[in-house]
Amino acid sequence: MIAQTAPPDVRPSPKSKRRLDDNTARNLGLVGVLVVLVVIGIVTKPELYSDPTWVRNNVLTILQQASAIGVVTVGMTFVIIGGGIDLSVGAIIALAGVWATTLATQSHGAAGMIFTALVVGIAVGLINGVLISYGRLVPFIATLAMLVSARGLAAQISGKQTQVSANDTINSIATTKLLGVPLLVWILALVVAAGWVLLNRTTFGRRTVAVGGNPEAARLAGINVKWHTVLLYALSGLCCGLAAIMLTSQATSAQAAMANLYELDAIAAAIIGGTLLSGGRGTIVGALFGVLVFSTITNLFAINNLSTEVQNMVKGGIIVAAVLIQQFRYRSLTQLLKR
């Protein structure tokens, strides 16, 4: 859980040791925020928190509601570490979800629906990547264009209707539990674990950090930067395809307006998890904590019947505070070491 960014084959120089500590500290900080949120919950709603069954249920609910956006955030984290940004994730989910729930696709059963969602996700991601790498479009513009057009295509395919999933296997993904834990949470755990291994224990992960940190140096070091970038967006697309299945299962339907503003939630979670928006640095575990913080805030505001407007303001405040604290701590830490 600790060794976040320090590449395994680099000897711990003083600098990388400090970086390591920095990551651990940040994750501990996010755990601290989670603890504070839970304590606020306990203080404000003791009658709910006094029931152990409810508490257990609540934790699982928070995790379950974080699952789809969590999967998207893992893909987003890779893209951002690689020096890009993917504004089209919500739109890709909508397109994949809608495409997977047309009557024609549903006639191919659950496997056909899952296949469709994943392939649509990867395909849109590939288009993003090719436009950015080989078309030399700025990621912000390319994925913004994709955001608009993918939702447009989704609306076209669905005829602006909500497409209900009549497939029991798909719908049961959201109701199935393994060892008392919802299947959706297991999927999130698997994706996070896979993302962590991919980022920290494979050449693909090393290359991602290199490409995002200094693309020119990466190119000179023999990395095919363009193709690697394409793969990163395809990976994000794949995560969106998976999230589309999860959301479709939860809502037992899909529509062109689904997963609204997921791109912002995913980016925000990655950032407060310690991913540098300029690329070259970031952690999967931190991103997961970022998602959990948001999911817990939503839960806290719900149980206290507070308005979502206030909730959004608090979310915005937390994003700013997280980044400020990181900067402040980083600076003071550097000063301490200089002394």
Next chain:
Amino acid sequence: MSALSRRRVLFGGAAVGAGALLTACTSNDPGTGAQVKTNASGDANAAPGQKVTIGFSAPAADHGWIAAITNNAKAQAATYSDVEFKAVEAGADAAAQRAALSTLIAQKPTVIVMLPWDGKELNAAGLEAMRAGIPVVNLDRAFPSAAAYRLQIKGDNYGMGLAAGQYIGEQLKTKGVTNPIIGEIPGIDSLELTQERTQGFNAALATYGFKVANRRPAEFTADSGQAAATALLQALPKMDALWNHDDDQGIGVLAAIKQANRSEFFMVGGAGSKAAIDAITADNTVLKATVTYSPSMASSAVTLARLIGQGKGMSDLVELQVPKEITLASETITKANADKYAKLGF
């Protein structure tokens, strides 16, 4: 290098294959059950008359209700041999709709039927058409200026909340629940229509001495409905009644209720979708009623636009012209009358 290009070839091949497979998967037989009025053989108004061109504009929002509005208008126009229906894209926002409307006005249709993105923002477009001598039928989102429309036909958002509150109040009173826990899942909270619905709901509940215990807004989509309902159910471990403003997001709300394994309460929907009416008829979910906000108003708008174009009145009324304002009543659909409404579900 060769390994890489082989990988690329494989990748490309897989992509082409998957693409070919997938393009076959976009078909979606719409099977639109449009709400059309096709009777009145003995009615003088139904007989073909003067040729009328009806210009139509509605937002392209991704919602079943708006889709039903457009389908209904189109289908109703098709039932008249003397009506030419000219739909223009409303575009992505109020500004785009304004531009589309000026093009439409230049084409001089007999009547314009429009569902504006926003009544206030499109008020000027309504005035422009009226000044050009084209009567405007405003669908659902009122213009502030009475000079900007010839006819306004809309649903009753406040009445919808009132109907839902009354149904819930009556049910709970009959059951003898004294201090009920009532949940509410509105749609997009910043919209005026949502606020009106909530005001009506609260007013009706207040007459029974009840109030809403928790309110979690969704966004008119099924996935947001699922998220809002999950949060609400977690906040209220025991609940007596729930009003969900919109049947489209209700698909997600019902899914969340099933996922949370809850059934101790009853739920009232809103709008009157086909899926909701079917569920009420089947009576196997917590959904026991829905209060209408029917897109059938688009069919009626086209019918009345034709009459306005031909200078005729509504034959059952004394007046020689179509009235200026019509507000549909919000009706409560329960198992008892669901069969009657089945054909009006969208």
